[in-house]
Amino acid sequence: MNSRIRTTVAVAGVAALMALAACGSGNTNPLGSGSGASAAPGSVVIGSANFQENVLLGEIYAQALEAKGVTVKRQFNIGAREIIFDQIKSGALSILPEYNGALLAYLDKTATATGTSDVDAAVAAKLPPELQLLDSAAAEDKDSVVVTSATAAKYNLKTLDDLAPVAKNLVLGGPPEFKTRTQGVVGLDKTYGIQFKEFKSLDTAGPITVAALKKGDVQAANLFTTDPAVPENGFVVLTDPKNLFSSQNVTPLVNKAKINSTVSGTLNALSAKLDTTTLAELDKKVISDKQDAETVAKDWLKAQGLT
Amino acid sequence: MTWDWRWSWIGSHVDLLGQLLGQHIYLALTPVLLGLAISLPLGLCCVRWPRIYPVVLALTSMLYALPSLALFVVLIQYTGFSGWTVIIPLTVYTLAVLVRNVVDGLRSVPDHVRQAAVAMGFSAARRLVQVELPMAVPVVFAGLRVATVANISLVSIGSLIGISGLGQLFVDGIQRDFPTPIVVGIVLTVALAVLADLALVLLQRFLTPWSRTRRARS
């Protein structure tokens, strides 16, 4: 390639990439809002954990607030609660879509509350002063232990109690944090006497866990109850008679100093309209139909008259 | 796992791609500039006082061997979700590569050229800026090219802790079992690296006019 052509290609290519970057960058500040500092008053930072449903919920919150004139910065896919909780406590994040029961188990390993209002009250008692729970939605997405229909048939499994005698022959798969959580391996042992042969770290109730279960790399897996993969693959959700996984209502967790009444009012109105069936449907659109969280959120909010 | 490609996704996501590309360019190029800014004086010191060079080399090599993900995570505690969590470790990596090139480049200036400059009455500062640095350009640029390409590839790791760039396409694709954003992300990353490399080659040609004329003459 002679140098003339090389020069032209380089200039054209760089120009094309710059154009692409420019038409997208718009107002985005890649640096974020500074070194871990919080957003300016009148604006919020919404975080999310590292699984699709939580990203979707974060996006729904974000668009609902933007419709009311609040400036929103999105910080999605950060990681597990173990990482994110400190960030909202410090104010680096303002809002998180949380699950009241899971949050309670994180704050208090000995908690036994079940039922939405009891769990909410218990959480409120344990939260540090900077944080607050807003209203819980009716929508619940619980952790669960699932097996393939073949495994369920083989060992006659319907509830978690049925798992206890056979678990030592089975391998459990789930996100890494499941191993050390009360609402996880630790609690399964304490509450049900379940001890698996081995625990394999996979992803957060995503395609890798589903694949491992289907393939037989693991015989039991931690999936979420609203995951479309469960009905699609005929997985059997083992019921939880002792309520280890308690209630898991979708509830906004906020840093009090970072929000105002517009924010809490909007989020509460939103929560009032979110139930489990709706959540499962929205999840299916994002996970199975590969629609964007943004589109799914926009369509739903519009249909509910929240935008 | 499926071959569920849905190429139409690209057309409807040009905005997002542009945004991520812009973030990625920022996160990849800032460490290169910072690394260069630090390695030039540092390299100069190593040439001036050769005894510190092995120490500097050992230190930077050690830091270079650290897995990037571990460095990013450690920094979250101090720099949160800002770009600095990615920029600081990448600057260290760039430094590790460039110091060696700066020192080698400065040392590659032939003695007779330096002596000629002294004979012509150039002060030390003028010698540095007008003779030694320009002659070191080819070697320094070789390092710059390696560091730039490496940075462009490494920025994606930041998305494992939520710091955006083209890596977000990989996380999203893995989570949704959706190959299209992943492929687009890979293609854009490589394209960006190839173009950056080309741009550096052209810049190097521009900065070293004597290499151009020599070629034309031969």
Next chain:
Amino acid sequence: MNIVQLVADWFTQPAQWSGADGIPNRVGEHLYYSGLALLIAAAIALPLGLLIGHTGRAGFLVVNSGNAARALPTLGLVGLAVVVWGIGLVPTLVPLVALAVPPILVNAYEGIRQVDAELKDAAKGVGMTGSEVLFRVELPVALPLIILGLRTAAIQIVSTATIAAYVGLGGLGRYIFDGLARREYDVMVGGAVLAVLLALLTEAAFALLARLTVAPGVRHRATTQ
């Protein structure tokens, strides 16, 4: 207790040295994936690089694709392999091999190319055939660069294998991702330390290999250049 103390404690815990999540098993897994990937990559890239270097054709393609390949994002490749082929050993090896082939290929090619033309002439002069020239003259002289390529590829593989844990595999990356998710920073830092140590060991191993296999005459020439 500061982090150094925590990590030291983690290393000295006897439980840490046994079982599926023990250090020996994880290091073993890591070496297994890495070693296998390196073997496969070498099996592909070495013959190819030697051939192209010896015949001198398609050299431009080799060098430039080598540069582009250095930009391939590891997370992207690992993710694509898993999404398209599912989890398991084979999908993991594909991105590792893909990242290792370019340095081996380019260095093998360059190694053969930089052999003195006079040397090749002399070899032909004493009556060696094409392949004899390749194996008895070019290869030994190119050996330092070939080993450099293998060394670069090995380091690349060892550090990429860390990322493979993101899609559920074992190896030292498991410590980093698990420690991160569970907020067990001693595990995470311990895993990072092990990854670094493994990388340094790999470097040392290849330096030793070069020492042992490169002919003294060639080695001497390489260091005086």
